[in-house]
Amino acid sequence: MFASRGFGSDNHSGVPDAVWQALQCANSGFAPAYGTDQLTQRCDEMWRKLFGPETKAYFVFNGTAANVLSLAALLRSHHSVLVSSMSHLHVDECGAPERVWGGKLLAIEALDGKLRVDDLRPHLIRKGDQHHSQVKAVSITQPTEVGTLYSRAELRELAEFCQSEGLWLHMDGARLVVAAHRWGTENFRELTEGVDVLSFGGTKNALVFGEAVLFLSPTSRQAANEFAFVRKQLMQLPSKTRFIAAQFLALLDDKDLLGQPLSRPNWTTWAGQACSMADRLREGLEKINAVRITQKTQANSVFAVFPRAWIKALRDHTFFYVWDESSFECRLMCSWSTQSQHIDEFLDTVRRLAETNNEG
Numbered sequence: 001m002f003a004s005r006g007f008g009s010d011n012h013s014g015v016p017d018a019v020w021q022a023l024q025c026a027n028s029g030f031a032p033a034y035g036t037d038q039l040t041q042r043c044d045e046m047w048r049k050l051f052g053p054e055t056k057a058y059f060v061f062n063g064t065a066a067n068v069l070s071l072a073a074l075l076r077s078h079h080s081v082l083v084s085s086m087s088h089l090h091v092d093e094c095g096a097p098e099r100v101w102g103g104k105l106l107a108i109e110a111l112d113g114k115l116r117v118d119d120l121r122p123h124l125i126r127k128g129d130q131h132h133s134q135v136k137a138v139s140i141t142q143p144t145e146v147g148t149l150y151s152r153a154e155l156r157e158l159a160e161f162c163q164s165e166g167l168w169l170h171m172d173g174a175r176l177v178v179a180a181h182r183w184g185t186e187n188f189r190e191l192t193e194g195v196d197v198l199s200f201g202g203t204k205n206a207l208v209f210g211e212a213v214l215f216l217s218p219t220s221r222q223a224a225n226e227f228a229f230v231r232k233q234l235m236q237l238p239s240k241t242r243f244i245a246a247q248f249l250a251l252l253d254d255k256d257l258l259g260q261p262l263s264r265p266n267w268t269t270w271a272g273q274a275c276s277m278a279d280r281l282r283e284g285l286e287k288i289n290a291v292r293i294t295q296k297t298q299a300n301s302v303f304a305v306f307p308r309a310w311i312k313a314l315r316d317h318t319f320f321y322v323w324d325e326s327s328f329e330c331r332l333m334c335s336w337s338t339q340s341q342h343i344d345e346f347l348d349t350v351r352r353l354a355e356t357n358n359e360g
């Protein structure tokens with residue numbers, strides 16, 4: 001029914017059997033709704049184990065809502081947030097932050113998707129001036145929208161800056177497990193050190209639906225307590241939360257849904273596969289002269305410019321997005337279900353085009 005391969009997005013893949021089985025397992029009998037069922041409570045325990053005992057978690061339906069509601073919970077409409085010019089909040093949420101939260105996004109040019117303290121500092125001006133929107137938060141994406149990754153030192157520097165300037169730090173973790181894999185850690189507290197509020201992705205990380213907003217810091221406690229009301233008003237309160245909880249448990253927990261220990265949590269395998277396939281794709285493309293790689297491959301995507309005349313044939317072979325319509329920079333994304341064969345056959349096609357056009 002659907003294509004057997006694709007580099008369009010990790011959103012384009014299906015889900016692993018373990019996620020599907022978790023949904024099936026949750027599909028028995030009657031359970032109370034709106035976060036009061038046993039699986040959601042078990043998931044709450046898991047969040048606290050992974051992120052610390054202060055963690056307050058809320059499910060929402062999608063990643064845009066996780067981001068926008070995080071801002072709405074922390075900020076008022078006379079506040080502004082520093083974001084990268086590549087951020088999903090800025091370029092892919094159709095103005096939802098501005099409409100729903102009502103404040104201002106200040107987009108800072110970041111060609112590799114990463115914010116740096118030296119670029120943020122000049123925006124901390126006119127503090128207390130009633131004529132000027134007040135900068136109150138920084139939002140970063142880890143890994144970024146262009147497949148790059150903040151290092152431990154970069155994250156620490158940003159967190160310290162936010163703390164010293166009294167700014168909230170929000171993290172869009174749509175693909176956080178990929179970042180964990182790339183950092184070589186299973187310690188989510190380390191990965192989010194200094195972050196106040198986290199959007200934890202579900203769908204890009206192999207779930208069918210559901211995302212989570214996690215309040216991590218003690219200072220965000222009041223916003224955390226009020227989040228339930230914000231979420232309901234903005235129509236993102238799911239009722240049958242057992243189904244979202246079951247999937248997050250299948251992704252992250254070290255036990256299966258029946259309580260049997262797993263040798264490793266499933267995300268480690270799934271994120272590992274997505275990353276090693278992206279590395280294989282990059283290594284292959286690098287060897288072809290006419291292809292120019294444009295970003296580091298530090299997550300599960302490869303950014304590359306192909307000769308324009310090749311793009312149709314390549315996309316007919318395996319679909320991917322043209323990321324920048326002016327330069328024809330393309331994004332090729334791998335997921336838990338990408339196989340070596342998908343990469344190798346795609347690379348053969350690129351090589352054939354290169355040979356035919358004498359550009360290899």
Ligand SMILES: Cc1ncc(COP(=O)(O)O)c(C=O)c1O
Binds near residue numbers: 061
């Ligand atoms: C970095 C990032 N954040 C957030 C989202 C939100 O996704 P959605 O609202 O489509 O669930 C996406 C989706 O592509 C994303 O790539």
